[in-house]
Amino acid sequence: MSWVSKTLNSTLGKKLLMALTGIFLILFLVVHLAGNLQLLLPDDGKAFNIYAETMASNPLIRVVGILNFGFIALHAIYSAILTRHNKKSRPVGYAVTNASANSTWSSRNMGILGALILVFILVHLRGFWYEFKFGEIPYVTYDGVTYKDGYTVVAAAYENILYVIFYVVSMGVLAFHLSHGFASAFQTLGINHSKYTPFIKKLGLGFAIIIPALFALIPIIMFLQNS
Amino acid sequence: MNLTLKVWRQKNTSDKGGFKTYKISGISADMSFLEMLDVLNEDLSGKGEDPVHFDHDCREGICGMCSLHINGQPHGPQQTTTCQLHMRSFKDGETITIEPWRANAFPIVKDLVVDRSAFDRIIQSGGYVSVNTGGVPDANEIPIPKVIADESFDAATCIGCGACVAACKNASAMLFVSAKISQLALLPQGKVEKRARAEKMVAQMDAEGFGACTNTGACSAECPKEIKQSNIARMNREYFAASVSTEKV
Numbered sequence: 308m309s310w311v312s313k314t315l316n317s318t319l320g321k322k323l324l325m326a327l328t329g330i331f332l333i334l335f336l337v338v339h340l341a342g343n344l345q346l347l348l349p350d351d352g353k354a355f356n357i358y359a360e361t362m363a364s365n366p367l368i369r370v371v372g373i374l375n376f377g378f379i380a381l382h383a384i385y386s387a388i389l390t391r392h393n394k395k396s397r398p399v400g401y402a403v404t405n406a407s408a409n410s411t412w413s414s415r416n417m418g419i420l421g422a423l424i425l426v427f428i429l430v431h432l433r434g435f436w437y438e439f440k441f442g443e444i445p446y447v448t449y450d451g452v453t454y455k456d457g458y459t460v461v462a463a464a465y466e467n468i469l470y471v472i473f474y475v476v477s478m479g480v481l482a483f484h485l486s487h488g489f490a491s492a493f494q495t496l497g498i499n500h501s502k503y504t505p506f507i508k509k510l511g512l513g514f515a516i517i518i519p520a521l522f523a524l525i526p527i528i529m530f531l532q533n534s
Numbered sequence: 535m536n537l538t539l540k541v542w543r544q545k546n547t548s549d550k551g552g553f554k555t556y557k558i559s560g561i562s563a564d565m566s567f568l569e570m571l572d573v574l575n576e577d578l579s580g581k582g583e584d585p586v587h588f589d590h591d592c593r594e595g596i597c598g599m600c601s602l603h604i605n606g607q608p609h610g611p612q613q614t615t616t617c618q619l620h621m622r623s624f625k626d627g628e629t630i631t632i633e634p635w636r637a638n639a640f641p642i643v644k645d646l647v648v649d650r651s652a653f654d655r656i657i658q659s660g661g662y663v664s665v666n667t668g669g670v671p672d673a674n675e676i677p678i679p680k681v682i683a684d685e686s687f688d689a690a691t692c693i694g695c696g697a698c699v700a701a702c703k704n705a706s707a708m709l710f711v712s713a714k715i716s717q718l719a720l721l722p723q724g725k726v727e728k729r730a731r732a733e734k735m736v737a738q739m740d741a742e743g744f745g746a747c748t749n750t751g752a753c754s755a756e757c758p759k760e761i762k763q764s765n766i767a768r769m770n771r772e773y774f775a776a777s778v779s780t781e782k783v
Contacts, residue, residue, distance in 0.1 A: 314777040317736055318706070318746035319770055389746050393704035396638050396745030402540075402553065403631040405606030406703065409755035415703055417748060491749040497774065499767030 321389050326495035328382040329488055335375055336518055346525055352458020353449055359439065359457045383425055390418050413483040414491070420484040427477035434464055465529040478523035485515035535561040535621060538629040539574065541586055547641050553631075563622040567610060568593060568600065570621055587645040593617040595758065598693030601700070602646055603633040608697035608756045615695065615758045635696055637705035639742045652742040653694050653710060660734035661714045663723050676722050686720035689713040691759040698753035698761070704745030709753035711739045712769035713761045719772055729776035736773050 314320045342362065345355040362368050406415055413420065438444065438460050445456040464470055489511030493499070498507070536559045544551030558577070561570050568590050575585035591599035595618040604610035610619045624630060632646065640648040690713075698709035715732050718724025724731075747766060754763050 310777060310783055314774070317773075318708075318740050318744075319736055319773050320777075322746055323770075323774065393706075393745040393748075396705040396743060397636050397703075398638055399636055401603060401606065401633055401636055403603075403606040403633070405611075406752065408607055408611075409701055409752040410703075410750035414748060414750040487749070494749045494763065494767050495747070495770060497767045497771030499764040501764075504764075 318389075318392070321385055321392075322495045324381060324385050325389070326492040328378040328385075329492045331375075331378050332382065333485070333489060333492075333514070336522075340518060340521055343525055344521065346458065346461060347528055352447075352456065352462070355458050355461075356447060356454045356456060357449065360454050363439075379425075379428065383421065386418060386421055411487065414487040417484065417487060420480055423480045424477070424484055427473075427480070430473070434470075435461065462529055462533060465526045466533050468530065471526040471530045474526045475523045478519040481522075482515050482519040485519070486512060489514055535559075535563060535624070535626045537561060537570075537624065537627070540629060540631040541646070542633045543586070543645055544634075544642050546644060551642070561621055563620070565621045566593070566617055567602070567604070567619040567621065568617050587643075587647050589647050590617060596693060598695035601635050601648065601695060601697075603635060603700055605631055608635070608700040609695075609758055613756065613758060613760070615693075618758075635700040637696075637699050637744070639705070639707070639744050640696060640699065648696075650694070650696050652744070653696065653707070655742065656707070656711060656735055656738045657714060659738035660727075660731040661718070663718065664727060665723075667723050678721065682720050686717050689716040689720070689761065689765055692717075692757075692761050693759060695758065697756050697758060699744065701752040701756035702745065702747075703750060703752065704748060706747050706753070707739050707742070707744040708747045708766050708769065709757060709761055709763075711735055712765035715769045715772055716765045719768065728772055729780050730782075732769060732772035733776045733780065733782075736769070 315324060342355075342358055345358055346352070348354045435457075439455065439457050442460075445459055446453050447456040448454070465474075490504075490508045493504075493507050498504075536557070539556045539558055540553045541556060542551060543554045556574060556578075558570070558574050561573065565573075568588070571586060571588060578585045589599050589601055591597045593600075595615040598615075600609075600616040602609065602616045604616065604619070609616045611623050612619050634640075634642050634646045635648045635650075637648075639652040640650055643649050692710060692713035694710060696707075696710070699705050699707050702708075715728070715735060718731065719728040749763070749766075751763055754761060
């Protein structure tokens with residue numbers, strides 16, 4: 308076994324992969340949110356449609372997009388491998404546990420939270436990514452240039468109250484996942500310092516609240532605008 | 535105090551085991567938890583029954599021999615060893631559930647006694663300084679900053695009781711291993727081999743079948759010696775640095 312696979316197959320190495328992919332996905336959330344917030348601009352989707360076209364045609368962004376899918380898959384696969392390993396490490400459980408005395412709920416349920424987020428991602432990709440790329444989509448023309456009208460697809464989807472509720476609840480799940488995952492990734496990377504760790508923890512908590520809240524705001528506002 | 539005890543009884547490693555309920559009375563609030571179990575065992579011996587087996591040695595909170603998962607927490611509701619836990623931490627009439635440490639790497643020997651020799655094998659794999667350090671050096675010959683000495687000593691207070699493994703939802707031994715790696719990595723004598731040591735001890739930890747870390751912090755919260763999470767981060771740093779920098783392919 309080469310030294311690389313030896314390291315990555317150790318319990319520490321698997322956690323390293325979880326942390327690195329996790330941090331990439333955290334950065335992705337910021338970029339994705341910045342793009343999506345343009346849906347709320349009062350221009351009937353012009354800014355959003357132009358932005359979506361630019362992203363889809365930029366070769367660098369397309370490479371990052373493929374990497375993003377790869378890292379989501381890696382994050383999910385390694386979490387399954389780790390969960391299986393961890394379950395095997397305690398084949399017989401306790402009759403009584405008082406886990407709330409020593410740890411937070413989200414830190415103990417990252418697997419369940421992650422699985423729910425994966426379900427959300429699949430529904431989200433089918434509903435928007437697939438429709439934008441392969442679906443029958445209307446076109447609009449701005450200043451003589453034709454663009455795919457993704458805005459109309461999004462607006463139509465958010466007319467369904469159940470869809471909006473699913474999005475908002477999923478963002479709640481993401482918030483809990485991030486509330487542990489953000490700071491945890493730094494600890495796994497070996498970054499623990501009396502000066503910086505309290506800051507990282509606060510930053511993580513703020514990130515976990517603000518980013519999913521802004522994501523959730525988009526379907527809510529668009530639903531209210533439509534009705 | 536009158537108490538109801540639900541105690542895990544298991545004849546040997548291969549036995550399935552199960553809970554047995556005992557009523558116990560006349561317990562003083564000033565008794566330690568182990569003294570309470572002594573009273574129970576006197577009672578059982580008097581009746582000709584097999585006493586409850588549990589590990590203990592110094593009963594001063596320094597040897598790391600006592601264990602017990604009490605009402606869902608290693609060493610019970612206080613952040614101390616079971617021998618230093620007193621009955622005043624419980625209410626009269628309470629039902630107390632007592633279980634052994636649960637981990638694949640800690641097989642049950644009998645009743646509440648588990649085999650923690652996996653920890654010994656991890657230490658044997660590299661938790662030592664392999665050069666002869668000779669006699670005591672003159673004072674201040676090797677300058678060590680006070681903060682570093684304190685940090686190392688904090689890690690060295692780990693008594694290897696296994697509460698971290700027992701508390702962790704993954705039965706991970708990271709807090710124990712990281713304390714042992716840290717205590718040596720911080721001081722001049724141990725620093726020399728810190729990279730190779732991290733690689734060897736982590737490999738042995740994995741071979742013993744302990745789980746991975748989810749950074750829940752349960753281990754530190756339950757550790758009777760308050761070993762900090764920063765040790766786990768240090769172990770991660772040492773291990774990753776060793777992996778990319780040591781000459782050994």
